Amino acid sequence: MKEVITRFPPSPTGHLHLGGARTALFNFLFARHHKGKFILRFEDTDRERSKDEYVDSIREALEWLGLNWDEGPFFQSKRFEIYQEYAQKLYAEGKAYYCECTKEELEARKKSLLERGLKPRYDGRCREKNLPQGPGRALRIKVPDLSEIVFEDLLRGKILFPPDEVDDFIILRSDGSPTYQFAVVIDDFTMGVTHIIRGDDHISNTPKQLIIYQLLGVSPPQFAHIPMVLGSDGARLSKRHGARSILEYRDEGYLPQAVVNYLARLGWGYGDQEYFTLEELIEKFDLSRVNLSPARFDPDKMLAFNAFWIKTLDNGEILKHLRSFLFPYSIERFSEDYLCRILESVKPRVKTLKEMAEMIDFYLLDEVKVEESARNKFLTPQIKPLLETLLLDMERLNFEDEKILEREFRNLAEASGLKLKEFAQAVRVALTGRTVSPPLFEVMKLLGKEKVKNRLEKAIKMIF
Incomplete structure (x- = not known):
């Protein structure tokens, strides 16, 4: 059997939040369950919004959760030569062509189509011009004639798209930079990714990606599109629902064991079992148990998970995570035995490590x-x-x-x-x-x- 390889490809334009962390977790668990590899890759081609501080923050959050990657991190911004190589190969084989239409011209045509009630799409006017590479020219895929675009989703079964779903789309912009659709395919192909587990908001990206795989002459990975995480009101999860970045949860006194456990239970289950260690999740994780209904984030339930793990974990493990909250008290003066006995006395009475630190401060002063x-x-x-x-x-x-x-x-x-x-x-x-x-x-x-x-x-x- 071919080695299973999954990936988590965040854009470093912000911190890691719950939805992204759950996607990373599912990819990690799937790879570990099958004794495969988990790759970390940063999709940082948005040069204006991508920042090193977000790269560091995402890495720190994944490490805190215990989602250690086997390869990477890779950066798309450092792989432009690879994208150029494959783009020129498609061009040389007549599977892509240069387009000289300006942004303004494209916008005007799009507006005209919309006004007539038609779906906006590129009309292919540069398709047969045989234009060479040149300033201001983007490279477009020459979409082949297809009766249908279809793939078998590991969760949803067969997904079918009409042939007119995809027009001749751009793979290299006029400045030579790759588009998302092209870069992600080249990355997954060259890194040997076998399974792509991602949010169902990416289903619409799949037809273009499948066409690129077809034109490259390689088999695509298997896809599994998991439902999004919603707020309690059914709207897309946001800060107004109480959701914060993963590192904010850490700083509020959540344990990584609790966050991982809760994220896994957002849309996945194993019988009536509620609480799982990371090792148990690796052992039991199976995509067939992912629920196709969107999961709803419940901050109170997540807090209850945290209280459970504070009560359950041994005091030495709790102390390891609590130390940062006890920094002002110079706790190196005290024996670990004394500190652990203190923790034992308050574990049943707190829900976060922050609360715990506040409750025990008088022992340390x-x-x-x-x-x-x-x-x-x-x-x-x-x-x-x-x-x-x-x-x-x-x-x-x-x-x-x-x-x-x-x-x-x-x-x-x-x-x-x-x-x-x-x-x-x-x-x-x-x-x-x-x-x-x-x-x-x-x-x-x-x-x-x-x-x-x-x-x-x-x-x-x-x-x-």
Whole structure:
């Protein structure tokens, strides 16, 4: 069996977004499932809009997702000689011809056809002129007489186009640059691509590409056109639906495992299974399981996937991704064991790594800043004697047993005529600086006696 080769060919005119990332993922999974190759190629012939920063951003996003390519990245802007070579071959064989029609003339004819209710198409007036290459002349394909244009889509079955669907189209512009339709065929052919998995908005490009393959005398790859990702309202996915670039999700505290899992489930399924590792996706991925109905992006569901993977992954893996959010706290001072125990305590309570970093900051600070509203409400003169008693009793308290700690707190509160909740909340504010945190006795156990004593002393000094 021929080696499977897929490709992902983004245009570096913007960052990698969800739709493009899903296309990259499906190509990656298909190649890996069949033990083939996955190629990265940048279609950067739009010189004005293509930027190096977007190349770097797309590469970084793919690497973060774990979609590592086997060959490339290739750049169309560096392959012009190859396109010229194949274009001149078609010209020499009489399968392409030079056209001297100006842009203005073409626009005028197009307008005239539209006004008469006709489909705009090139009328072939330069077809038999046998013009040589020259300034201002574009190279057009001489479309052969066809009874039909047909191909077998791996998802949709036979797709048929009428023969008049394609006119004599340009493959080299008058400045010598290749058009998209030509460059993509030459790239796929010379790179040995066997399967093209792309959005169904590309179906209309396929007839022209098939004709180029025919004129080159080579068999085309197999095509699979996957449905687009839509917003929750059924419109094309955009930022107004909550969709962001892949790196923005990373910076908001999403895990790559969660993003990959959610992207795979956008239009693909395997029975009732909801959650997949990348390895499981590679093992189970099959184009026959792609749903032909457009998938709808649900930001809440994606967030739920992220919460699941935060709870599920081991703490060491979580810590690897969390480190960038903890940069201000110089966490190299702490042992990995201490950091992992902290993570274990908050994993069930957060949905993003950003939330996690905000929730655990008091564990990593030498001195917490007490919120003014919390201080005014809970660090009161009435509570001060009880905090002082707790401080005196500190050495005899067993921090390792949360139930014993709770009993001691309850006894102290009752002896002072206060409710346990009031007392516990005052201690929480003293230790964390705020009114919401993981369970208090869990916090005390993780902080340890020395830090608890220091923070209680500082809190007591705040009370007048």
